[in-house]
Amino acid sequence: MEATGTGFINGGRYSNWVISSSSTTYHLHEESPFHFGHLVKMPRNEKKKKSKSQDFLPLVAHSMHHHHHQPDHDLHHLNILNQQHQQRQIITTMMNHNKGSLETTAPMVFVIMGVSGSGKTTVGELLAKTMDFGFLDADDFHPVANIEKMSKGIPLNEEDRIPWLETLRDTLRTKINQISSSSNGTYGYDADDDDKKRKAVLCCSALQKKYREILRTADPNYKPGSYVPGRVKFIYLETPIEVLLNRVNKRAAEGKHFMPASLLQSQLDLLQIDNDQEKDITVVDGTLPPQLIVNNIRSLIL
Ligand SMILES: Nc1ncnc2c1ncn2[C@@H]1O[C@H](COP(=O)(O)OP(=O)(O)OP(=O)(O)O)[C@@H](O)[C@H]1O
Ligand SMILES: O=C(O)[C@H](O)[C@@H](O)[C@H](O)[C@H](O)CO
Numbered sequence: 375m376e377a378t379g380t381g382f383i384n385g386g387r388y389s390n391w392v393i394s395s396s397s398t399t400y401h402l403h404e405e406s407p408f409h410f411g412h413l414v415k416m417p418r419n420e421k422k423k424k425s426k427s428q429d430f431l432p433l434v435a436h437s438m439h440h441h442h443h444q445p446d447h448d449l450h451h452l453n454i455l456n457q458q459h460q461q462r463q464i465i466t467t468m469m470n471h472n473k474g475s476l477e478t479t480a481p482m483v484f485v486i487m488g489v490s491g492s493g494k495t496t497v498g499e500l501l502a503k504t505m506d507f508g509f510l511d512a513d514d515f516h517p518v519a520n521i522e523k524m525s526k527g528i529p530l531n532e533e534d535r536i537p538w539l540e541t542l543r544d545t546l547r548t549k550i551n552q553i554s555s556s557s558n559g560t561y562g563y564d565a566d567d568d569d570k571k572r573k574a575v576l577c578c579s580a581l582q583k584k585y586r587e588i589l590r591t592a593d594p595n596y597k598p599g600s601y602v603p604g605r606v607k608f609i610y611l612e613t614p615i616e617v618l619l620n621r622v623n624k625r626a627a628e629g630k631h632f633m634p635a636s637l638l639q640s641q642l643d644l645l646q647i648d649n650d651q652e653k654d655i656t657v658v659d660g661t662l663p664p665q666l667i668v669n670n671i672r673s674l675i676l
Contacts, residue, residue: 481607481675482553482573483546485589487580488611489641490633491622492660493667494577497611501668502575505676508549512578515541525632529640539588542578546592549574550605580608581644583652590654603654609671610647611660618642 484507486498495511502509513521520534552570580586586608590596593605615638622635649655658670 479593479595479602479604481603482550482605483576483592483607484573484671484675485576485578485580485586485606485608486611487578487586487608488613488660489579489581489618489645490638491618491625492611492613493621493664494579494611496664497660497667497671498575498577500664501671504668504672505575506572508569508572508574510542510545510574510576512538512542512576515545521632524637525634527634527636529637535585536588539585542576543588543592546574546576546589546606547594550592550594579641581641582646583648586652586655601651601653606654607675608652608655609675610655610657611667612657613660615642617661 484501486494486501488494495513498511499509501507516538520530520538523530523534553573556570576589578589580589587598590604590606591598596602596604596606618638619635622633622638625631626635647655647657649657656671656675658667658674660667662670
């Protein structure tokens with residue numbers, strides 16, 4: 375992902391900032407009467423036109439707005455850290471436009487996703503440890519029947535997955551509500567509070583777009599079907615089949631995991647990534663050593 379400024383930060387207002395990932399380009403723009411920003415995909419021809427005026431000044435830009443009616447909710451910032459010419463990191467709190475009010479949408483839950491063997495647990499645990507985030511493994515939320523089914527080499531179907539995903543959604547929602555409410559309004563030290571404030575990493579296959587949509591709705595402000603980046607963020611571990619087969623065969627031979635290697639193909643068949651619409655998916659190279667993957671995740675989205 376990289377930030378390309380095609381405009382300027384002007385007295386706390388931004389205009390024409392372009393944020394792009396390899397496959398998608400978004401355009402932050404203003405809408406009157408309030409200066410809220412939201413993300414819209416920029417048409418390709420506009421992308422070309424704009425690129426002439428791109429300005430790669432190394433900068434730390436910070437923009438904040440207060441909406442005069444609801445100061446607490448109308449805060450929004452855009453932080454852009456340009457480190458080197460080629461390597462830019464974006465830390466951005468995206469805006470949600472919801473009936474005229476603004477909400478901050480800093481990610482609170484990071485879903486590490488991908489097929490079996492892509493390294494979700496390995497990377498997720500390391501990320502959580504490094505960032506001092508909480509750690510959740512979706513496998514721990516499967517009913518016994520699902521685990522038994524997979525152990526027998528039978529892929530789960532929709533009826534098996536939906537209730538499981540709904541349980542995960544509810545768990546994430548509790549987490550998001552805890553973080554939101556513990557960050558303000560309380561005084562004095564509460565031993566539980568530190569834990570409640572911690573963001574979370576969830577490892578979950580989340581293979582299909584509709585499955586991810588269930589997890590997105592853990593964010594109480596997420597409007598289903600809108601695909602506006604919210605508090606749930608996805609990180610996809612992209613790993614080629616040869617590497618996956620190697621890993622799951624090795625794991626099966628060691629008898630370390632309930633998931634047989636034979637189920638990998640069924641997972642690959644289901645895998646669906648809609649980068650065009652799903653702006654909240656960050657793709658990382660899953661073949662690197664775990665520590666490097668974690669570094670990449672941190673530099674891309676944290
Ligand atoms: N980046 C990596 N480099 C090398 N080996 C890895 C990497 N990530 C994971 N592995 C190895 O691959 C195997 C699968 O990893 P892991 O259990 O983390 O994957 P997973 O996506 O959580 O799988 P599942 O969905 O089946 O639980 C393990 O043996 C692990 O040690
Ligand atoms: O959706 C699914 O088919 C399952 O969740 C699987 O992805 C397993 O849980 C996981 O891969 C094994 O650890």
